[in-house]
Amino acid sequence: MVLVPLLRSAGVRLALSYALVFGASALVLMVALWWSTLNLLDAQADAAIRADALGLYEQWQSGGPHALLTTIESRVAGNVDDDALYLVLDPAGRRIAGNLENWPPEVSRKEVMYEMPLVRNGVRNLARLYRYDLPAGYSLLVGRDIESRAALRTLLAQTLAWALLLIGILSVGGAWVVQRLFSRMLSHVSATAAAISAGDLSRRVRLSGRGDEFDQLALTINDMLDRITRLMDGVREVSNAIAHDLRTPITRARARLEDAADHASNPSDLRVAIERAVADLDAVTAVFQALLRISEIEAGARRSAFVATDATPLLADLAELYGAVAEEKGVHLEVHLGGELRIRGDRELIQQAVANLLDNAVKFSPPGGTIRLDGEMAADGLRISVTDQGPGIPADDVSRATDRFYRGETARHTPGFGLGLTLVRAVAQLHGGALLLEDARPGLRAVLVVPSAVELQKAA
Numbered sequence: 001m002v003l004v005p006l007l008r009s010a011g012v013r014l015a016l017s018y019a020l021v022f023g024a025s026a027l028v029l030m031v032a033l034w035w036s037t038l039n040l041l042d043a044q045a046d047a048a049i050r051a052d053a054l055g056l057y058e059q060w061q062s063g064g065p066h067a068l069l070t071t072i073e074s075r076v077a078g079n080v081d082d083d084a085l086y087l088v089l090d091p092a093g094r095r096i097a098g099n100l101e102n103w104p105p106e107v108s109r110k111e112v113m114y115e116m117p118l119v120r121n122g123v124r125n126l127a128r129l130y131r132y133d134l135p136a137g138y139s140l141l142v143g144r145d146i147e148s149r150a151a152l153r154t155l156l157a158q159t160l161a162w163a164l165l166l167i168g169i170l171s172v173g174g175a176w177v178v179q180r181l182f183s184r185m186l187s188h189v190s191a192t193a194a195a196i197s198a199g200d201l202s203r204r205v206r207l208s209g210r211g212d213e214f215d216q217l218a219l220t221i222n223d224m225l226d227r228i229t230r231l232m233d234g235v236r237e238v239s240n241a242i243a244h245d246l247r248t249p250i251t252r253a254r255a256r257l258e259d260a261a262d263h264a265s266n267p268s269d270l271r272v273a274i275e276r277a278v279a280d281l282d283a284v285t286a287v288f289q290a291l292l293r294i295s296e297i298e299a300g301a302r303r304s305a306f307v308a309t310d311a312t313p314l315l316a317d318l319a320e321l322y323g324a325v326a327e328e329k330g331v332h333l334e335v336h337l338g339g340e341l342r343i344r345g346d347r348e349l350i351q352q353a354v355a356n357l358l359d360n361a362v363k364f365s366p367p368g369g370t371i372r373l374d375g376e377m378a379a380d381g382l383r384i385s386v387t388d389q390g391p392g393i394p395a396d397d398v399s400r401a402t403d404r405f406y407r408g409e410t411a412r413h414t415p416g417f418g419l420g421l422t423l424v425r426a427v428a429q430l431h432g433g434a435l436l437l438e439d440a441r442p443g444l445r446a447v448l449v450v451p452s453a454v455e456l457q458k459a460a
Contacts, residue, residue, distance in 0.1 A: 022174060026167040030160045037156055041149045045128050046113055052084070053132045053142040060134055068134075069097040083145040085118075085127060091137030103141060107131050115146075126150045189221065201229050253277035311341040311382060311450075314351050315375050322358040322371075330367035333358075338376035343450050345431045350450065353427040356420040357386040357446045364390030364444075381433060381451035389443040398437050424448060 052075075060068045072086045076099050087098035095101070100120065107114050110131045118127040129143035188206050195203035204225060205218040253276075260273030319335040326333045343350075361371045369389040376383055393401050401421055421435070428435045428448055436447040 023168060023171045026171075027164065030164055030167075033160070038153055041146075041152070042128075045144050045146055045149065046130075049113070049128060049130045049142050049144055053130055053140065056086075056140060056142065057132065057134065060138075065096075065138065068140075072097045083148070085120075085129065085141070085143035085145060087141040088134075089139040089141075098141070100141065103139075104129065107141065118143075118145075120145070188218070192221070192225075196225065201225070201232065249280040253280035256280075306345050307347070308342065308344045309347050311343050311350065311375060311384070312337055312339070314347060315341070315354065315373065315384065318351065318354055318358060319373055322355070322362060326362050326365070326371055329362060329365070331362060331365045332370045334370060334372045336372070336374045336376075338374075341375050341377060341382050343382050343431075343452055345450055346427075349427045349430065350448075353424040353448055354384055354386070356424050357384075357448065360420055360446070361386050361388035361390070361444075364388060366390065369443075377452060378449075380449055383447055383449055385445055385447040387440050387443060387445040389440070392439060392442060392444045393437060395439070401437055421446075 056068055056071060059071045063070075068088065072088065075084060076086060085098075085100055087100040087103060088096050089103060090096050093103075095103075100118075104114075104116065104118065106116055107129050108131075110133045112131065114129045114131075116127065116129070117124055118129075119125075120127075125145050125147040127143050127145050127147075129141055132140040132142065134140050192203045192205045204222045207215050207218050209215070256273045256277045260270050263269075315337055316335070319333060323333045323335075358371070358373065365371055365388045371389075372385075372387040374383075374385045374387070421437075424446070425435045428450070431450045433449040433451055436449065438445040438447065
């Protein structure tokens, strides 16, 4: 069937839904209008008939049959529209007044409104009639010729039928417009997705500029594509960095083993070569372990180890350890800790992050320089800062300093693989904090911000 493929289209289904809702709403509105108009016309006629009958009854009570007959003759004579109907029968059933010749046999019950065809003056019309029994056996029939109202009802029904036809045309036209708009918007998304799938990561969904829901969707998709592009670039950079940085120790290990195999004259030389090769391979293993640890931290797998703790002893132990390391290099380490530093987090990861910052500070500080370790509670939580007097990081490189394997010009000739600050940033993000890199003039100030236990409870 032709309809089955069409109904598989979301645009067609949306257009049909729009047409059905619009058509059903219009139909309900038209029926309600038609029904209320007819009820209003009938209610007006019934009210006039009852009021007329009540007035005639009052005339009967005030002046008897003579007053009633005089009033009916007056009303018939003054009825310009010739739509008022009257008939009075005496106790014997003879006509004594009114403009109707015969009493319709269908009108048998009193105070009941009848609607029926009625022949008057040789013309068949529609009438509404009301029977009222008078004292002394007299009967009164009051009614209205509603043929004009019937014509109005017919005209109204025809008008509503034409209106429904027009509404049907508008529904189909509106559905077509909705389907075209929907298909056009989705075509942009589909074309962009196809281009991305073909390898063109530069394509983006086009915006209409109206700021509507489709533009919001397009912005979301474009942001997602930008993030995918950045991730792909990051993967390429990491792959290149791994290939470049790990090639040297692996090549060196291979060369030492080949040299030992060819030239080692005794077991001692061979052992030395093997130990050096093992050291090079251990460095490669350490890089992969660091990468796996960073991935584990970024995935949030260590949140289960969060506990409330005081960071003061942790920082004091690190200061004691790296104070000795700094002293061997001729660098002085100053420590300033502001009392109890309560946080909630992974003690081991925070310790490793601060150790990385201190290791970088010692590595890049010149002999005779000073390193400062500060820990204090601030409005945003615990701020652990490590300040050195080394070359620092150029302003253009700050945004890339925490990328995997990134090493600036000042770090090209120092040991390392460019993963230290990456791990510190991952630890900060795991704890809901941040890593700030500031110019200490001279040197670098690295600030690790970790929300306090109180701040985490407020956020929860």
